Amino acid sequence: MEKKEENITVAVRIRPLNERELKSTAEIAWEKKGNNIIKEIKGTREFPFDRVYDPSTQTSQLFNDLASQVISKCMEGYNGCIFCYGQTGSGKTFTMHGAKKFPGIVPQAIEAIFSHIQQAVQKEFLIRCSYIEIYNESINDLLNTNSLNLQLAEDRRNGIKIVGVTEEVCTSPNQVQSLLILGETHKNIASTSFNQRSSRAHSIFRVIVESKNSFGKTDLSVAALNLIDLAGSESANVHTSTASTTRTREMKYINRSLLTLSTVIMRLSDAKSTTPIPYRDSKLTRLLQPALEGDSKVNIICNISPCAITYEETLSTLKFAQRAKKIKQTIGRNHVIDSKALIIKYQQEIILLQQKLREMEQRLEQEVNTQVSEEVTHQLIILQEEKEKADARLENLLQEKIQLQKELERYKSFIIHPENVKSSKMSNTEPDDFDLISCRKSIEYLHKMRDEVNRPSIGFRQIVESRNEKYEKIKPKESLLTEHIDMIQDMLNCDEPFEGFSGDEKRNSRDCHVDCFKIIEEQDRIIQTLERALGDKDEEILILKDELTLCRNNLATLQRNIKKK
Ligand SMILES: Nc1ncnc2c1ncn2[C@@H]1O[C@H](COP(=O)(O)OP(=O)(O)OP(=O)(O)O)[C@@H](O)[C@H]1O
Numbered sequence: 001m002e003k004k005e006e007n008i009t010v011a012v013r014i015r016p017l018n019e020r021e022l023k024s025t026a027e028i029a030w031e032k033k034g035n036n037i038i039k040e041i042k043g044t045r046e047f048p049f050d051r052v053y054d055p056s057t058q059t060s061q062l063f064n065d066l067a068s069q070v071i072s073k074c075m076e077g078y079n080g081c082i083f084c085y086g087q088t089g090s091g092k093t094f095t096m097h098g099a100k101k102f103p104g105i106v107p108q109a110i111e112a113i114f115s116h117i118q119q120a121v122q123k124e125f126l127i128r129c130s131y132i133e134i135y136n137e138s139i140n141d142l143l144n145t146n147s148l149n150l151q152l153a154e155d156r157r158n159g160i161k162i163v164g165v166t167e168e169v170c171t172s173p174n175q176v177q178s179l180l181i182l183g184e185t186h187k188n189i190a191s192t193s194f195n196q197r198s199s200r201a202h203s204i205f206r207v208i209v210e211s212k213n214s215f216g217k218t219d220l221s222v223a224a225l226n227l228i229d230l231a232g233s234e235s236a237n238v239h240t241s242t243a244s245t246t247r248t249r250e251m252k253y254i255n256r257s258l259l260t261l262s263t264v265i266m267r268l269s270d271a272k273s274t275t276p277i278p279y280r281d282s283k284l285t286r287l288l289q290p291a292l293e294g295d296s297k298v299n300i301i302c303n304i305s306p307c308a309i310t311y312e313e314t315l316s317t318l319k320f321a322q323r324a325k326k327i328k329q330t331i332g333r334n335h336v337i338d339s340k341a342l343i344i345k346y347q348q349e350i351i352l353l354q355q356k357l358r359e360m361e362q363r364l365e366q367e368v369n370t371q372v373s374e375e376v377t378h379q380l381i382i383l384q385e386e387k388e389k390a391d392a393r394l395e396n397l398l399q400e401k402i403q404l405q406k407e408l409e410r411y412k413s414f415i416i417h418p419e420n421v422k423s424s425k426m427s428n429t430e431p432d433d434f435d436l437i438s439c440r441k442s443i444e445y446l447h448k449m450r451d452e453v454n455r456p457s458i459g460f461r462q463i464v465e466s467r468n469e470k471y472e473k474i475k476p477k478e479s480l481l482t483e484h485i486d487m488i489q490d491m492l493n494c495d496e497p498f499e500g501f502s503g504d505e506k507r508n509s510r511d512c513h514v515d516c517f518k519i520i521e522e523q524d525r526i527i528q529t530l531e532r533a534l535g536d537k538d539e540e541i542l543i544l545k546d547e548l549t550l551c552r553n554n555l556a557t558l559q560r561n562i563k564k565k
Helices: 019-023 059-076 092-096 105-119 173-186 245-269 283-295 308-326 342-414 418-429 436-454 460-493 503-564
Strands: 003-007 009-014 030-033 037-040 046-048 051-053 079-086 123-135 138-141 152-155 159-162 168-170 202-213 220-229 296-304 328-332
Touching: 009 030, 009 059, 009 308, 030 051, 046 308, 051 059, 059 079, 059 092, 059 105, 059 202, 059 220, 059 296, 079 092, 079 283, 079 308, 092 105, 092 220, 092 296, 105 123, 105 173, 105 202, 105 220, 123 173, 123 245, 123 283, 152 283, 159 283, 168 173, 173 202, 220 283, 245 283, 245 308, 283 296, 283 328, 296 308, 296 328, 342 503
Parallel strands: 009 051, 009 296, 079 220, 079 296
Antiparallel strands: 003 328, 030 037, 037 046, 123 138, 123 168, 123 202, 152 159, 202 220
16 A cells, blocks of 8 residues: 555535524624634634635535545545535535535536546546435435445455445446435435425445556556535434424434544544544444545535524534544555456456357357248248149149130030021021022122111212112012012011911921020020139139239249348
8 A cells, every 4th residue: 555644634614694594683703714714703713724615615616626636536546535514504415415506526526537537548447336324323225225224344355344235336427426316315304493405314425436557457446435415413402392203313313423423533633642432433433434544535524604693513513623634644545456356357247248248149140040041941942832833723724714715716606696597497498499598698788788878978879879780680589589578577577487387397497496596595605604704714813923923022032031141
């Protein structure tokens, strides 16, 4: 340990008058004189300190003058301890933690620690934080409400420890800030006649700074920074009539522990004293023991009210501060050559974890590759099978379609027009000179001619001429034809078209007529069915083609993915 002797730094901060004091007729009893003296206004008392701050001073000024040096030392490996001492309502919490828009020493210290880490490029740091309060002589963990009445343990190497206290590793100011907010919600605060938000316990926010040179393996420093907001002393008669038993009990515990602190400071300040120092009389002094004995750079800020109402309490605070000022300390830097120190432990853990992570990543990659290739192969097989099935179904359908088309053609070829049937049947039964086919053709021809003549678009003369010409050609057969035409016309128009024929002829013709129509109707039905079937097959083929395209696309995507892998 590198050692050097120095005094505890003691400063006094005078707060502005509060509402109650402003309303009262009481006078101002204390004022600042120069930079470091506080003096009685109406008396002769004067107390010199390292610094004295008047009511107009901002906390940032105190931080820059006092706390920043302690923080710098901590970053170099020296322990540090800053605490605020004073009667209730004198401004201890305001100084240590601050209020809205007025950051206290703690938030400013956190900013300073992290900005120091940012600048110290050659060093590595590990920051751990804990937050406890001593309430009615019980140490409670403010970061874990289930941890109450924690015990202290002492060993030669580590000094005094709080067993089981929560220590959070923090990597940013915001993270520390969150811990502070969490701790604040668990603090014992109550309204008293002197302070609306009076701390009913001593609170200690501890930052452990582990640091090591980036290149060194063993030169490790571990420093503790204790930022302490003590509960305020209260005059016993304040609580007797109005306060609840809880407040009175709290007050007794607070006063007793502060008295022990005072005694400890008094004994420490008297270099010649051989009387044992009663550290063990309170949890607070036991915890402060290493710092007060010289393992820490200590700053004490004594908060006072300038008002005469609290003259006695302020005087007591100033006397305490005077005694504290006399304490000489020999502070040393903590070198730790200890493989158990967290920064090294964490570094080793990080290396191990990184190794494990790499191994896991490799294993995962292998597994994923195997899984992917198995899955892709499986999907490929399924797709191939689906494609083959689809191809086969398509082929079948195409065959079916061709078959159906052939059948359709065949059926179409079977279609017999009634007039053909009539003429062929009739020709078998009619006498030679009765040429029904030619008659029929002639009738058709005549009908056509008549239609032609009636069509307004064709030149009338041409039509008449052509008609006459054709008429001349068939004129010789006119009478015969006319007769036959009439007869055939009658036959075609009437229900009994074969009236003039003999019985057999009639029967044959009628049967033939009916058969023909039946065949034709049947054929029409078959054709319609075939056409419908064909239409359905076409639709199925289209759907199958779509499916096939989808299959092909999926296959292509899979093949692309496999190539990428
Ligand atoms: N320097 C200051 N400037 C402005 N207001 C202040 C100052 N110091 C204290 N106050 C105000 O005075 C009140 C009491 O302060 P604070 O709670 O810090 O006292 P305390 O000493 O912590 O009291 P306790 O011991 O009861 O917890 C608060 O409202 C606080 O905002």
